[in-house]
Amino acid sequence: MPRLAAAFPTCFLLLLTLAAATSEPLATLLTHGPRSTRRVALTFDADMTPGMEKALQKGKVKSYDNVAVRQILQATHTPATFFFTGMWVEEYPEPAREIAQDPLFEVEDHSYDHPGFEQPCYGLASIPQAQKVTDIEHAQSVIARVTGVTPRYFRFPGGCENARDLTLVRSLGLIPVDWDVISGDAGQPDPKVIIQKVLKETQDGSIIVMHSHGGKAPATALALPAIIAGLKTRGFTFVKVSDLLNRP
Ligand SMILES: [Zn+2]
Incomplete structure (x- = not known):
């Protein structure tokens, strides 16, 4: 499935100009902020599917709350954006509140139970068109x-x-936003691979996707300190997605 971003490689500023000119919301997927400043956004998805919940209940996975991720962000005063699934919030209400109440962080929507809106999608469950609004x-x-x-x-x-x-x-009043840097932390046990990929691919305005649920993203917290330090050394500043997209 070709990514929409690849099909429409239009730059962010042009989109904003077009949006202002037409005053109609464009069905556009934002994948990065302005390429003109060294601001970047670290983002963390908190996935939860019915299958993940089953693994939790059966004791196959101890926890899908990677506490170390937010502890590292807090200790280094690094702003970040968390994309929560509804199911994750139901499973971890206290951590969800803690993250939402920390001024370093912002909380956004990553669906209720993490279905693949378009198929195939890495084995994610499909969702009928009629149920998409309900899920969101x-x-x-x-x-x-x-x-x-x-x-x-x-x-x-x-x-x-x-x-x-x-x-x-x-149409639901939400802005679709993905990423332009895939950290590759999903299924990657070696933090060095994640660190090298992020440091190599991040550029001005990048949105970097990582995961805060642990489990099949086991090395995220191990990679995070070197990613933060490495990007700072290269002159990047971390901001929340809303700040990166100039929508405070
Ligand atoms: Zn996800």
């Missing part, structure tokens, strides 16, 4: 009820979506 609104209401924060951005699970999905997300 369900996540919005769970996140708002538990954390007190109403997300403004939506990230598609697996980065799998089609043009209709983008229009649908916009």
Whole structure:
């Protein structure tokens, strides 16, 4: 499935100009901020699927809350954006609240149970078109009820979506945002591989995707300190996604 970003390699500023000119929301997926400053956004997806919940209940996985990720961010005063699934918030209400209440962080929507909006999508469950609105609104209401924060951005699970999905997300008042740097922490046990990839691929305005659920992303926290230090050394400043996209 070709990524929409690849099909429409239009630059961010041009999109903003077009949006202002037409005053209509464009069905566009944002993948990065302005390429003109050395600001970048670290983002962490908190996935949860029915299968992950089963593994938790059976004791196959101890926890899907990678506490070390936020501890490192807090200790280094690094702003970050978390994309929560509704199911993750239901499983971990206290951590979700802690993250939402920390001014270093912002909390956004990553669907209710992490289905693949467009198929195939890395083995994620499919979701009928008619249920997509329900899924997104369900996540919005769970996140708002538990954390007190109403997300403004939506990230598609697996980065799998089609043009209709983008229009649908916009019609719900949310802004679809993915990434331009895949950290590769999913399924990667070696932190060095993650560190090298992020330091090599990050550029001005980048949005970097990582995961805060541990489990099949076991080396995220091991890679994070060197990623933060390495990008700082290269002159990058970390900001939240909303700040990167100039929507404080
Ligand atoms: Zn995800």
